[in-house]
Amino acid sequence: MSDIHITFPDGSVKKYETGITGQDVLHDLNGRIKKEAVAVKVDDKLFDLHRALPSGKIEFLTFDSREGKDVFWHSSAHIMAHAVKNVFPKAKLAFGPPVEEGFYYDIDAGQSIGTDDLAKIEEEMQVIVNANRPFERDELSVDEAIAIFKEKNEDFKVEQIERLGEPPAIYREGDFIDLCRGPHLPSTGYVKHFKLLTIAGAYWLGDEKNPMLQRLYGISFPKKSQLDEFVNRLEEAKKRDHRRLGRELDLFSIQDDIGPGLVLWHPQGAFIRHKIEEFWRERHLKTGYEFVNSPHIARKSLWNTSGHLEFFSENMYSSMEVDEQEYLVKPMNCPFHLLIYKSRTRSYRDLPYRWAELGTVYRYERSGVLHGLMRVRGFTQDDAHIFCRPDQLDDEVVKLIDFSTGMLKAFGFDNIDVYLSTRPEKYVGSLPNWERATEALKNGLEEMGVPYAVDPGEGVFYGPKVDIKIRDSIGRSWQCSTIQVDFNEPERFDISYIGADGEKHQPIMIHRALLGSLERFFGVLIEHYAGAFPLWLAPVQVSVIPITDGQHEYAKAVHAQLIEADIRAELDDRNEKVGYKIREAETRKIPYMLIIGQKEVDLKTVSLRKRHEGDLGSSNLTELIALIQDQVNAKSSS
RNA sequence: GCCACCAUAGCUCAGUAGGUAGAGCGACUGAUUUGUAAUCAGUUGGUCGCGGGUUCGACUCCUGCUGGUGGCUCCA
Structure with a gap:
């Protein structure tokens, strides 16, 4: 019988008799590993500690490793x-x-x-x-x-x-x-x-x-x-649960009388949504997008043309009849954007078109899958469709990956997981087209140096896609961004552009959503920040808190000055003790509190308190306003 | 949709030998003029998710439905 040669991680090699086990090898070692080893790996093959080992490179596994x-x-x-x-x-x-x-x-x-x-x-x-x-x-x-x-x-x-x-x-x-x-x-x-x-x-x-x-x-x-x-x-995750925070902070509700998966945005939640949308619009205009709008319903024939009735019908709300015509509620925005494209002749010189819409869609989701804002039946996608020439595809994909990661970063999401999803079993379009599209996405990712994993067979029926999942602050991941190449719908709608050669050519379409849906994104955002929104998103940024009514006049002036400076301030002049008002402002997660007592009135200052941090001492109001404005403009995430 | 569990006041929850409900917080009223996370007192508040059944009698037992939670399957 030949001997067993074990190579240790430090490169040293030791000879053992045949039949040697991991346990035996451990016996000769020192340190924590002796107690903590749970199994052993030899040349990438796993063994129980009491199993006879072959020759090879050895590595002991502990609970610390995957x-x-x-x-x-x-x-x-x-x-x-x-x-x-x-x-x-x-x-x-x-x-x-x-x-x-x-x-x-x-x-x-x-x-x-x-x-x-x-x-x-x-x-x-x-x-x-x-x-x-x-x-x-x-x-x-x-x-x-x-x-x-x-x-x-x-x-x-x-x-x-x-x-x-x-x-x-x-x-x-x-x-x-x-x-x-x-x-x-x-x-x-x-x-x-x-x-x-x-x-x-x-x-x-x-x-x-x-x-x-x-x-x-x-x-x-x-x-x-x-x-x-x-x-x-x-427990921490429970505290961050967006459904709980949504109620506590009065952000949104989902009510029986309306139906499952249909969201009411309350004033504070809607405010944040508007801030998100405002930012989203700015960025899109800067990045070369134009905005379009489309209706919520369309004739059945449109959904036949698009292929949705064939491939997506189990997710669609049933039809309604108007003037003896069947209409369906839209589950996606793409057919409308295609018809905008088709409304006149397009030249190769004008491509690419980048058309974005915050489009509200409705999808029938099985009752068991609904979950707060994360999975609903009516939601607004931050949708866009890009129509480009084949030679522009790679470039557009690169731009998109850059755009979406940048957008997510602005909201404090630095940790992202990227997936490339390939052709599913149920699909339309030709194989070469699928390959081209998949290739383009892959190249884009590689060019941007974004690490990604392949999700085989997870693409949509009309094309492969890149999904970006974001991790919230406690490590859970949620899918938001999606970039989907589509060679199919341009064909179904028979859209074209006139090329340099004077001939008709078919453009390529890319579907994409960066935030995914505003509902899910808001849900993720709530959990990510545990309800303590950064200053630029916080519905109320400052609470002005006079201690007794002796300071009301000065507090009113401070409040007015804040409002004048476009700071969202609230004056809490209720007949309550400071401790009570502070506690309430903390629970409402208002970023700043300005406490005003007689001392502040006399010295013409304010006493600054930051949520989670407590008393920061006295402060000059003008300087404070400048500081707050800076923070808002920088969209700093604290 | 499927499996398990759950549904009592605006919120969190108590209420098992079946005898038509209770607390804290909130809201409202008043007193209190207060210095960095809860001042005190009073008032208000519920066809016990909805419908059927068993029973003299059901929040409590049975059953159907609706909605929710955790998963499965599916997805932004």
């Missing part, structure tokens, strides 16, 4: 499944993988598992963890494995083994056996701190036609502090 977390959470899922089997012996297990944060297991318990059962399952898990039993790996033949799982009535596992068709690995932990590729933690005792989170429905193999299983979500950590931090973060 792969380490996956191992940790995967084992946690096994423990949870084991616990579920103890509580519900008839339960059938489906899949139980780690996810980005935590793990889940899909289970058919034979009866419904309710939230009350989670505590019982957690107790069982604790018993399993305390027992600190090893996870043992075994490799079986297909027939052996099927026999084992058949005997345990694990139908889903049997189905899975049959689908795999190759000899599967299984893991044992006490009397619990699960089909699994691994690797796993050395023993159950590693999962020291855990919590079950929610129960949700999920289809077997993710297909709606299959039976629905119950998915149990959980999280676990090696250290208690990590679990505490996780729980804190959930």
Whole structure:
């Protein structure tokens, strides 16, 4: 038997006997790694710590790495499944993988598992963890494995083994056996701190036609502090929930009498929206766009021409009849912009056209998917369509990527994730066109040096797209910007321009939205800032707070001066104590408070207080006004 | 749409052997003239989401619907 040669990260090579395990190698090492290693990687292949290793480059995984977390959470899922089997012996297990944060297991318990059962399952898990039993790996033949799982009535596992068709690995932990590729933690005792989170429905193999299983979500950590931090973060996210802040700050509401997914913008919310729109218009004019407007409904025939009835009808509101003609509410703005293009002959000299519209569209969304402002049925897209010559496509894509990232940055979103979505199964248009369009997007991204990931098959039916997802301040990501190349609709509407050669040519169309929809963007913005909008967006920027009515006259003058300087100021001359008024201004997240007592009247100053920061001492009003104006103009994000 | 859960005053919530509801905050009124996150007192406020059923009697039990929450599937 030959020896095993292990290459360490520092480049040194050590010789071991055949059969050496990760655990054995660890034995010779020092430091934290000895305790914290959860699995081991040799030449990019993962192994349990107690499995015999081949020769190669070794790397020990800990919870700190992505792969380490996956191992940790995967084992946690096994423990949870084991616990579920103890509580519900008839339960059938489906899949139980780690996810980005935590793990889940899909289970058919034979009866419904309710939230009350989670505590019982957690107790069982604790018993399993305390027992600190090893996870043992075994490799079986297909027939052996099927026999084992058949005997345990694990139908889903049997189905899975049959689908795999190759000899599967299984893991044992006490009397619990699960089909699994691994690797796993050395023993159950590693999962020291855990919590079950929610129960949700999920289809077997993710297909709606299959039976629905119950998915149990959980999280676990090696250290208690990590679990505490996780729980804190959930609470923090709850506090930032735009639905809660929307009510507390009186920004918007969604009411039964109107219908699900239809938004009322209250004065303060509408104010912010107008500020966003104002900024949006300025930027578009500077970037070479023109504005257009279009109606909310159109004849059915238009939607036939555009292909929406064929490809998008399940998302459209049903038709209404007017003068014996059928009309449909628009789910998109593009057909209208195409008809504007078509309204006269276009020359190659005039291209590209960049036409933008804050167009309100309506889409039927299944009731279960609606979510506050993030997913609604009526929304306003910051839409635009660019009509260009084929030779202009690459350049336009580059400009768009620059434009959208710049726009998002202005609102404080620096962290973005970019995805290139390619041709879906259901599509229109020719393959070469799809390839060209995809190529153009790819080139644009690469030229701008934007890192991106490919989302295969996630494009729209009429073309590939680039999506930009923004991360809010607690790391959740939301899709806003989308840039979609469309070779299809120009063809359907038969639009053209006269080229230099005097012949007709077909322009290329790009659909794009930068903020996505104002509703979703506002929702993201609320959560991003936790309701404390930057000065330039804040509906009320300053609250002037006199301490007693002895200062009302001076406070009024201060207030008037602020208004004169175009600062959105409020005078709080109610008969309340300062503490009360300050508390209320803080809760309303007003950026600045000017406290005015007798001292300020005498010295002709104001006492400045900033939200979240507290008392900043006395200040000269003229200087303060200049400072505020500067901040507003700079659109600084604090 | 599907699975689980939820729906009591404007908001947050209490109210299980089934006997027609309660707190805090808010709002309103008054007193208080107050120095950096809640002054005090009083008043107001609910066909207990909607419809059916069981019962002498339903906020409470059953059932249908509507809406919401967390997921699945789908998406800006």
